Amino acid sequence: MQPSEPSQRRECAFGSLWALFRPDAWRLALSAACFVVKHSPVWILPIIVADVIDVVALPARHDLRRLWVDGAIMLALLVQNIPFELVHVTQLSKVIRRIEKELRGALTQRLQQLSIAFHDRSHTGAMQSKMLRDVEAVEGLCRFCFVMLLNGFTSIAFALGVTFYNRAPAMALFYFITIPVSVALIRFFHRRIHDMNKGFRTRIEAMSARVAEMIAMIPITRAHGAEQHEISTIETHLTAVRESGLRLDVLNALFGAVAWVSFQVPVLLSLMVAGYLAFHGRITPGEVTMYSSYFMMILGSVNMILNSYPMIARGLESVRSIREVLDSPDIERNEGKVAVDDVRGAFAFDGVSFAYPSGEFHALEDIRLEVRAGETLAVVGESGAGKSTLMALVIGFHRPTVGRILLDGRNMEELDLRSFRRFLAVVPQQTILFSGSIRDNITYGLPDVPEEQVQRVIDAANLRELVNRLSAGLDTLVGERGARLSGGERQRVSIARAMIRQPRVIVLDEATSSLDAASESLVQEALQRLIRDRTTFIVAHRLSTIRHAHRIAVLKRGRLVELGTPDELMARDGEFARLRRFQA
Numbered sequence: 001m002q003p004s005e006p007s008q009r010r011e012c013a014f015g016s017l018w019a020l021f022r023p024d025a026w027r028l029a030l031s032a033a034c035f036v037v038k039h040s041p042v043w044i045l046p047i048i049v050a051d052v053i054d055v056v057a058l059p060a061r062h063d064l065r066r067l068w069v070d071g072a073i074m075l076a077l078l079v080q081n082i083p084f085e086l087v088h089v090t091q092l093s094k095v096i097r098r099i100e101k102e103l104r105g106a107l108t109q110r111l112q113q114l115s116i117a118f119h120d121r122s123h124t125g126a127m128q129s130k131m132l133r134d135v136e137a138v139e140g141l142c143r144f145c146f147v148m149l150l151n152g153f154t155s156i157a158f159a160l161g162v163t164f165y166n167r168a169p170a171m172a173l174f175y176f177i178t179i180p181v182s183v184a185l186i187r188f189f190h191r192r193i194h195d196m197n198k199g200f201r202t203r204i205e206a207m208s209a210r211v212a213e214m215i216a217m218i219p220i221t222r223a224h225g226a227e228q229h230e231i232s233t234i235e236t237h238l239t240a241v242r243e244s245g246l247r248l249d250v251l252n253a254l255f256g257a258v259a260w261v262s263f264q265v266p267v268l269l270s271l272m273v274a275g276y277l278a279f280h281g282r283i284t285p286g287e288v289t290m291y292s293s294y295f296m297m298i299l300g301s302v303n304m305i306l307n308s309y310p311m312i313a314r315g316l317e318s319v320r321s322i323r324e325v326l327d328s329p330d331i332e333r334n335e336g337k338v339a340v341d342d343v344r345g346a347f348a349f350d351g352v353s354f355a356y357p358s359g360e361f362h363a364l365e366d367i368r369l370e371v372r373a374g375e376t377l378a379v380v381g382e383s384g385a386g387k388s389t390l391m392a393l394v395i396g397f398h399r400p401t402v403g404r405i406l407l408d409g410r411n412m413e414e415l416d417l418r419s420f421r422r423f424l425a426v427v428p429q430q431t432i433l434f435s436g437s438i439r440d441n442i443t444y445g446l447p448d449v450p451e452e453q454v455q456r457v458i459d460a461a462n463l464r465e466l467v468n469r470l471s472a473g474l475d476t477l478v479g480e481r482g483a484r485l486s487g488g489e490r491q492r493v494s495i496a497r498a499m500i501r502q503p504r505v506i507v508l509d510e511a512t513s514s515l516d517a518a519s520e521s522l523v524q525e526a527l528q529r530l531i532r533d534r535t536t537f538i539v540a541h542r543l544s545t546i547r548h549a550h551r552i553a554v555l556k557r558g559r560l561v562e563l564g565t566p567d568e569l570m571a572r573d574g575e576f577a578r579l580r581r582f583q584a
Contacts, residue, residue: 016319017141020103024095028146031091035150038084041077043158046293048074050286057285096142103135103322110326116397130325134318141315149308152301159294166287181266203244207237270295332396337416343423343504344408345373345535347394351403354389362401363389365558373408376536378546380579381555387539390555391507394537396420425498427527429509429539431490433482438467439474441482442496449500460529461496462522463489488522495526506536552576 021028048070055067107130214221214230221230274288283291352367364386371377379387392398393405396417405412407420433441442457443449454474458464466489470476482490498506508527528548540546552569554562554576561575569576 016323017138017316020099020138021095021142024098027091027095031088031095031146032150034084034088034091035147036154038081038088039151039154041074041081043155043297044077045074046290046297047162049293050284050288050290053286053289054284092143092146096139099142100135100139103138104131106326107131107135107322110328113332114325114328116332116392127325130321134321137315137318138322141312141318144308144311144315149305152305152308155297155301159298163291163294166283203241207241210234210237266299267292267296332417334416334418338410338414339416340407340419340423343420345371345504346406346408347371347535348406348409349393349403350406352393352400352405353402354393354398355401362558364393364555367403367560369553369560369563371535371537373535374533375551376531376538376549378538378540378549378552379555380540380546380552380576382579384557385555386558387555388509389558391509391537391539394505394507395424395426422501423504424507425501425503425505425530426507427491427494427498427509427530429541431482431487431494433478433485433490433493435478435480437472437475437477438463438470438493441478441493442474442500444497446500453500457496457500460499461492461526463492463496466492492522492526495530499530504534506531506534508536508538554579 051070052067054061055064055070111127211234214234217230221227271288271292274283274291277283278285278288347370349367349369352364353362354364355362367390379390381387389398393400396412399413407415412420434444439454442454458467458474466485467473476484478484478490478493482493485493508531531548538546538549540549540552546552547566549566551563551565553560554569554574556575562569562572564572566576570580
């Protein structure tokens with residue numbers, strides 16, 4: 001999305017919020033109506049109290065039966081709160097829980113559709129925050145709007161309506177004059193208290209950071225005999241925090257008391273004005289209590305609405321944050337393209353160049369290369385030579401900036417890459433497992449895999465000894481990221497996951513670089529079974545691991561500088577020979 005002005009973004013966020021509510025507008029209307037009914041005792045109680053006071057204070061004007069009628073009305077209003085509260089909460093929760101589910105579902109679907117380039121630019125923590133905290137903030141905003149704000153606005157409307165209905169213009173005028181002044185004073189003092197607390201929190205955080213540094217530095221401090229220096233430094237910080245805290249406590253008490261008085265003085269004035277009007281017979285004694293109660297209700301509601309801005313702002317910002325993902329145009333476009341039904345595994349790179357959007361130079365430039373079906377091609381080169389970028393092009397994570405890649409003679413730009421990847425397997429250097437069982441990790445994404453096929457893969461991946469050793473066998477939980485397995489065991493599970501897909505194209509990213517000799521031997525043996533008669537791309541960091549490759553492609557600064565068998569490249573005494581001597 002293009003950046004927009006703040007007012008445009010705000011309107012956009014409100015529009016997005018309404019779009020979420022629209023399908024259940026009738027539920028929201030029903031919930032709001034039930035809220036008004038169930039909350040009515042709060043608004044009507046001052047009228048009942050006023051009538052009771054008038055009955056007691058002016059017995060000559062009223063019948064005692066009116067007292068019992070008031071009690072019966074109030075009892076009925078109190079009892080109805082239960083069913084109407086249930087309907088209000090049920091209908092509102094159905095709307096909010098639907099929105100919560102649909103937002104997380106939409107984010108999940110969109111994250112699966114967005115290109116790898118988008119994910120490369122994004123932080124995992126930020127995406128998790130959008131999925132969890134931003135959706136929670138939107139949920140909180142919805143509840144706040146349909147409970148607290150609805151309560152505030154309806155309370156103000158009811159109180160002002162009763163005042164005008166009873167033809168008390170003097171009280172209405174008093175409301176309009178004093179309430180803005182009272183709210184302004186309350187907000188002034190609250191803001192000052194907030195600022196002081198924020199400053200004190202900053203000092204506390206600075207002291208905490210210094211304490212963390214002190215703890216981290218303890219070995220160095222002890223080694224240099226500087227303990228007393230550290231103690232004196234921390235003591236200085238502690239003294240400063242103590243003095244600042246004392247001043248803050250006194251000022252908080254002062255401002256808190258003044259803020260409380262600023263709220264109570266207008267209430268007292270309201271009571272005095274109502275009392276003056278009652279003394280001159282313009283209102284009854286009971287109405288003194290009623291108007292004073294409504295004044296407090298209006299004052300509290302206005303203050304609550306004004307103080308709700310941070311909550312609303314956070315919720316709207318979360319709506320915009322979620323839209324950044326849902327509206328992102330950076331998705332992998334596969335719709336309408338040719339589905340891949342069969343793959344032999346022949347690749348042709350025809351003048352392929354690729355540049356990252358934020359890069360100043362081409363990561364790959366004018367790559368011309370043909371890979372035969374069933375051939376094993378090792379790709380070597382120094383760090384930054386373009387090896388990983390080339391593999392991303394093979395997988396289809398990126399599209400060439402210039403040139404084209406042919407798969408079995410067909411331009412990959414015209415193919416549905418989702419269908420192509422059914423014939424592809426990737427074994428990365430850092431094995432990625434999730435916290436399920438060994439079986440779940442091997443059969444990931446494949447429902448209803450026959451048990452015989454799983455057992456064959458277990459043997460081919462050299463996992464039989466491990467599975468037999470574990471009490472739960474294939475159903476053993478591997479822990480988060482496979483933490484309960486060794487590096488070699490994780491890698492063999494990853495190989496089994498690739499094998500069970502019976503791929504035609506395999507991408508290996510130096511699958512043995514971090515293993516000990518024994519584990520490497522088992523993994524290499526499993527890899528040889530995996531790549532047999534399949535087109536295989538091996539990203540090689542250690543040149544000793546590519547002895548079985550048919551050919552080697554040497555990249556340097558994004559260019560293909562050498563191509564041939566290991567013996568041919570060593571005989572040329574070029575870049576490959578230099579790299580081999582460097583690792584010898």
